[in-house]
Amino acid sequence: MLKMLRSSAFIFSIFLFGCNGGGDGGGTTTSFPYSKPSLYFKSTQKIVVDVYYEPGAEPFTGSTAGGLNYWDILEDNLNEIFKYRSSAPVVVVPKALGSMTALSNNAKSSWLGTEIVALHNQTAHTDSTATEAHFYLYFLNGYYNSGSGASTSVIGVSLTGTPIIAIFKDVVESTGANPAGPVPKYVEQSTLVHEMGHALGFVNNGVPMVSSHQDTAHGAHTTNTNCVMYWQNEGASGLQSFVAQFITNGTTVMWGSQVLADAQGYSQ
Template structure:
């Protein structure tokens, strides 16, 4: 099928530097302290700023079992930082009232530069050495490399930045019912996947303890049961992956190799 429906790790060229950032985080001065070293060794807090276009609101609310959907992201962040001698305080907004609505932008395609420019217009507080921040944008339309829409890409993590974008049109199309259970899990699993890239996985700032990078697909894991696997066979693979979590109630989606990397790098 070619394109993953789980997410995409994107190397972008910044207009302000006229050069490409790639590999590990923190290569641009506009995004201070956005490094795996800071996340796993020193920062005291990790918080999310969440922005959404009107009409492209993130899913909120609870599962039939009473679990808040945003607990999935929070539980995975807690799991990945459990090896810190003093784990950071993690703050994940879980209601629309805690998130920020921005006007509909009227765009059908978003390049990496477009997303960075949007961020510069709306973001709140900058990260500091003690307070790491990630900026999550929920957008209408599709991701584009500049040569047309990538209709199979649900989310992107912009290399060198703490910026993640989720494309709601693709999320809604991931299940037979656009407001059903499957798209809600798709949205959260994509957030976990993209946060994985932003934090430094796989071999993207956090060194590997054992070789598990799918080098043919960049910063992804070879473990098909890990959220960081490059699911290049489309919606059927993603749906099968998520069924395990929907049915079991388990929320931690990292494979043991990624957790081992986190443990080996944490202080």
């Protein structure tokens, strides 16, 4: 099964040095029959985000100085992308560590996509149904391994054909001079929004485009530099600059107008 998974799918990953598609594979839609854009944007009644973390890789929680819960960012973006549904799904996002699930320490220095799928398969979880979709977010120690060794530049990956996303905490914490400051926290949330975007079907990854805005040179990404689905190709400073605007103005919605138009055109 793992050999089949490796050859049949790609991974979308967000990097300190850019966001790109590629890798050793993650899963197939046959393993997740209720994980598809046509259900998310047309009939699913509830979207649930399930969060798992290794000791030492706990997600950032808490609030900004202005009182914004950091997990409001992901929740607001999910509500925004589904607002075009005639009957919007209920979105459930945990916001406190106590609402998330602690894992055992796997003591791994790097993770292949197939190993992330294997971790998911051995972790107790609730499967999606035709009316209730679950997305599984794993916060891990160590680094992503595309098959050619550990990469210290990959922040997160979305395993194509699955609702599984992995965030590599060591890389998140390296994005700010102060690991406990606001920049890594916004980077973590923007990475979650970006990878959720891929998992939901953007850009041209299951949700059809209304206008031509795919950055075909970089896979399922947009050409709009002001959208979270743009490939950050200016290094760590580029990603930090992207989140800085949200830190400054307090806004939370990170989708660009073209992605929102795609969601509107596909929603039912």
